[in-house]
Amino acid sequence: MQEVRGVVARGKGAPVEVTSVLVPDPGPGEAVVSVRACGVCHTDLHYREGGISDDFPFLLGHEAAGVVESVGSGVTDVAPGDFVVLNWRAVCGACRACLRGRPWYCFNTHNAAQAMTLADGTPLTPALGIGAFADKTLVHAGQCTKVDPAARPAVAGLLGCGVMAGIGAAVNTGHVGRGDSVAVIGCGGVGDGAVAGARLAGAARIIAVDTDPRKLEWARGLGATHTVNAGETDPVEAIRELTGGFGADVVIDAVGRPETYRQAFYARDLAGTVVLVGVPTPEMTLELPLLDVFGRGGALTSSWYGDCLPSRDFPLLIDLYLQGRLDLDAFVSEQIPLDDVEAAFGRMHAGDVLRSVVIL
Incomplete structure (x- = not known):
């Protein structure tokens, strides 16, 4: 168990706060990722406003890149030290969509089995099963897609949601x-x-x-x-x-x-x-x-999520970025600290930025 900082929405419409979050050691099929960057997405604001569900408190953030710190038993696709983009559709490989060769429609995507919590033990609901407005987060290992570490975390993480969807x-x-x-x-x-x-x-x-x-x-x-x-x-x-x-x-x-x-x-x-x-x-x-x-x-x-298959699409798009054929840098309007997420929501809502990116 580790104690880290995280951005939490405690109630509908209430300003978010940076507070202590407890991250369990990874269990079977899970990974702890040290977050390097996380984009501020409209979906996080929808969570704060209660537009997704009422399962407060939420640990916000999902458009992220980071480095795998540790993995649980049975994990073979990623290892500690790997640079990864987090995804919210870790395909199961066994549902009717996957078995028909359409894994981007997977109906049984994986998330971590254990819960991250507040310091008092209150379970947190991670945004899109990720919760990456935090120094570290616990995810299913299938939510980690290994990419070329030459890419800046601030741009790599954008593939985790909005840019990939488009x-x-x-x-x-x-x-x-x-x-x-x-x-x-x-x-x-x-x-x-x-x-x-x-x-x-x-x-x-x-x-x-x-x-x-x-x-x-x-x-x-x-x-x-x-x-x-x-x-x-x-x-x-x-x-x-x-x-x-x-x-x-x-x-x-x-x-x-x-x-x-x-x-x-x-x-x-x-x-x-x-x-x-x-x-x-x-x-x-x-x-x-x-x-x-x-x-x-x-x-x-x-x-849905750009009908993407993260294991196929994320590495390809990072390669195109590194070749100068995909200008991911143009999406980053500003880089901000974790404490500036609430203000970034305001700038995003006003249309002043294309993407604010939290750097950790």
Whole structure:
């Protein structure tokens, strides 16, 4: 058992606090990871606001990279000293999705069996089974993906959630190909990841849509060929105009609201693809004319975590970063200490940053 510092949300809407966290020694199949960096993601704010569950207190943080400190019995894929990116979909290898060769849909992903606790023994719920706003965290060993240690922890950790979700939405789910036209609605961390993914895939035209001029500039820096300010013009008409009147081959909704989904639906070409990667809230509903769904053809699909397979995708993307072909550095707006997480939530909510990254 070790005592470390961690960022804890004790109640709905209450400011987070840095407090003592007890981390057990790893049991069978588990690993203790010394966290080097962890991105501040909207999902952590959703946890604090009670939007994920009411299993308070939460140990926040999940978009992380670090070094394996110790492992429990039966662990063979990682060892102490390995530089790893943490993931929240450690595939089981035995469920119906895994057995059908689709492990990115795994229905039985692994987390650590033991609980980290507050100093008084109160069990903590780790965000997405990770809890990495802490000096050290306990995870299932399958949540550790070994990558090249030459990568900066501040950028490597971003693959643990938002950037991977965006890149995967374009590459894995949307199957963007060379010469395709792509529109991305919403240019935060996930949307800009989709822009970067479309660029990697060789899209000829990448149209970034947002209402914030700052976010549109970030998207252009990551590979958008055109930008549309949806606060000033109809994005559906603008996307059609930029694609010869037809609409984009792939439209990615990185916002996850009924109005943005409708825009994505009508901004795609006939037989085009809509990818929903922005996460809706439970009360949201959508109504579309069924004849339009039938008549426009194509595919309407959702992207869970960018349909990624961490063991395949994380090392590949880190290699592309080290080759200078994927500018992960552009996603890091600021590096902050652990004590600045609450203030970083405010900057993120205001749209002042693409990603704040906690350095430990």
